[in-house]
Amino acid sequence: MTQTFTLRRDVAAQHVDVAPGGEIVLRGKLVCSTDASVIDAATTTWPAGAPGGASVDSGGLVDLEQGGFHMTSRDPATHEVHAIATGDPAPACALAGVEAPCLPLRLLPLARSRLQTAQELGSCLHGGITVEVRDAVLPPVAPAAVPYVQGAAVLLGASVLASIGWVVQRRRARSPFGRLLDLAKRTRAKLRAADPVVAAPLVPAVEAALGALKRRRVDAASTEGKRVAEVLRRVELRLDASAVEARAGREQQAADELVREIESALEAVDEVDGARRGGA
Structure with a gap:
């Protein structure tokens, strides 16, 4: 049985009645009337x-x-997000005084990125997001449906194996090796999107570090592994700072163009006024 409800925006967090391993699907979007940005459960899409x-x-x-x-x-085009309840501690739920798991809202961080208050952002948002909770309870089966149920059992078994694989993969991702490997991959991905001048001297070093990790030449939990992690974090911070500077530069360029256009318009107005006064 599937339950569907609308995500509330008048509370800090909303409890979801789903057991660990259960899946939820969030569909829908909110559009801000002031900047035309589109916000769904997991992404924000900015217009041109x-x-x-x-x-x-x-x-x-x-x-x-x-x-x-x-x-x-997650799919920013269809605005559909799938997630699984982990059963892990949920700090945001505890902070909001809501039973875990829950859906805590990020209105404050989103508002700060726009230099707005949460109330101002909330007033510009239009639309909605629905939450679908998928239940794994199976109804009684008629004898004639047994062959179909057997097929479903095979699929269910495959699903269980996939869930087990996900748990194993998740535990590996939480291990020192998994965290270090994720850091290296994340840094490499940021390098690919970075300014070529900044990325050029860093790419070979990060690729070498990633290769060494995959070959287990460095123990992620050792002192040397921690040194590698520290260097990669420094690279990531440098790339993040470079990306922020690049975006600020683009914003400044856009602002400069707007200012020049407005100043040109003002000069044209002054010329017209001067011509009128001279004619008088």
């Missing part, structure tokens, strides 16, 4: 007219990880 141009940010309306969920997929 926004400072820095069209882009998609990874932060959406809901902080799934802090609410006790692990996001398995």
Whole structure:
């Protein structure tokens, strides 16, 4: 049996009645009337007219990880997000005084990125997001349906194996090796999107570090592994700072162009006024 409800925006967090391993699907979007940005559960899509141009940010309306969920997929085009309840501690739920798992809202961080208050952002948002909770309870089966149930059992077994694989993969990702490997991959991905001048001297070093990790030449839990992690974090911070500077530069360029246009218009008005006074 599937339950569906609308995500509330008048509370800090909303409890979801789902057991660990259960899946939820969030569908829908909110559109801000002031800047035309589109916010769904896990992403923010900026229009072409926004400072820095069209882009998609990874932060959406809901902080799934802090609410006790692990996001398995998201689609910024269809605005559909799938997540699984982990059963892990959910700090945001505890902070809001809500039973875990829950769906904590990110209105404050989203508002701050726009230099607004949460109330101002909330007033510009129009639309809605629905939450679908998928229940794994199976109804009684008629004898004639046994062959179909057997097929479903095979699929269910495959699903269980996939869930076990996901748990194993998740535990590996939480290990020192998994965290270090994720850091290296994340840094490499940021290098690919970075300014070529900044990325050129860093790419070979990061690729070498990633190769050494995959070959287990460095123990992630050792002192040397921690040194590698520290260097990669420094690279990531440098890339993040470079990206912020680049975006600020694009915003400044856009602002300069607007200012020049307005100043040109004002000069034209002054010339017209001067001509009128001279004619008088």
